[in-house]
Amino acid sequence: MNKLTHKKVFVGECASGAKKYIDVYTVSSDIQGEQYYIQANLHGPEIAGIPVVFALIAYLKRNLLKGAVTLVPSANPWGLDTKVGDKLIGHSDFSQEKPHDWNRIFPKIEPNDCDFLAHIKEDTNNLVLTKEKLLAYTLLNLAIKADVIIDIHSVVNSIKHVYYYPHEIINVINFDVPVYIELGYSFSGTFDEAVLYPYLSNNAYLTKEVYVLELSEEVAYEANKVVADTATILNYLYRKGVIEESQCKLVMKSETFTIQEKKALYAPSSGIFLPTVKIGDSVIKGQLMGTMLRQTSSIKVNSPYNGIVKNITVNRTLELGQFMLGVLTKD
The missing domain is CATH 2.40.50.100 (RNA polymerase II/Efflux pump adaptor protein, barrel-sandwich hybrid domain)
Incomplete structure (x- = not known):
């Protein structure tokens, strides 16, 4: 019998005293297996992944075969709540003197320095904990020990694609998207780089999979797209043996490119x-x-x-x- 748990994790407080939380769901099976972490909406306007993650929660609760999957529908309530009129503009943190892209806030952490809760406590004591650091440390703490990490983004008027690292070439095609783009092992402060970096020095990264799934819609998102985009992730999980069946078959013709292409x-x-x-x-x-x-x-x-x-x-x-x-x- 699969188990679903839900908790709220504190990620900051507004000037008014209103607190910000992220909702963290975990679906776990009685049978041991790999640990998965899936998040969406790190950039506030990119809401396409939110209904996809909720659809995954409902599906996995009934169909997860082994292991555990931690899911965060909206990884950044600060970005989601940043609007001008009816327009979502929370790609960056505009509360800073110089706005920062929310996906460039993540620190480069060494292998022996992955106690993110300790970082939060230390920076709080030293009066240097910003809301960006708190969010970054919190998300890394949730994801760092997972075997497979999927960070869902979306782009207006774009083809659906997955960014992957060279050692993942065999497994990435399980997503069944038209385009795959290979990244290098560089560091610019993105979430995917930050969760992989501590494992690079000792080749432990070879057993870790970190993907950035870019959906093809952003604010203008329709219900039928939720089904198709959920199936993209279910295809991957099916091929990994995490679920028994997928909502669609792997039939899509795809091509692979490097980031330089x-x-x-x-x-x-x-x-x-x-x-x-x-x-x-x-x-x-x-x-x-x-x-x-x-x-x-x-x-x-x-x-x-x-x-x-x-x-x-x-x-x-x-x-x-x-x-x-x-x-x-x-x-």
Whole structure:
């Protein structure tokens, strides 16, 4: 019989005294197995993963075969609550003098220094504990001992893809997404880097899997997408033997790229951008990808690469040099 537990973990306090918590759910089986950690919504506007995690909780409670899965539907209540009017803008912590991207707040921790609760206590005593540090230490404390970690993000107008590390090439294809992008073992303060870093020095990372799943929607998210995106993770769990069956089969054609093969194209002039390609389209070098309309003229935007359209800006009124679209290419 599977067991579901739920706890609230303190991650800060507003000036008014209102406290912030994250909800942590754990589904565990009587049969021992790997430990999984799945979180979503580290960036406030990226809400697509929240209903997916709740759907996973409901499914795993009935169908988990072995091991345990810890799930956090919204890893960052600060970001989720940051709005201007009806717009979610919590990609960064705007309470700081210099706003920080919420996925660049994580410290580089050495293997013998992973007692994150001790870090919280020490920084509190020394009056240097910020809400960013508290959130970072709390999430790392939840995830650091897991065998498999999945950090769910989302991108507006983008193809669904998974970032992975080179040693995970065999298992990453179990997600059944169109595109996989290989990362290097660098460090820039992201959550996935921070949970992997302590294991790099002694090759323990070879038995650890850390993935960043980028869903293809953000604020505009529909119920039928929840089913499809939940199935993406269930496919992986099914192939790992954690659940008995998956909601869909692995039939999707996919391609693998490195992070260096992800290219951004920028507006060649100011104007209104009218794309002629769609996300996921294959393009060849020289192919028309869109047009920049100006007051008295227009400029054709042709692809400089052979590849796949990864994402397209939702902003159609662009200034010179603003991001226009992304291409994944082997050129």
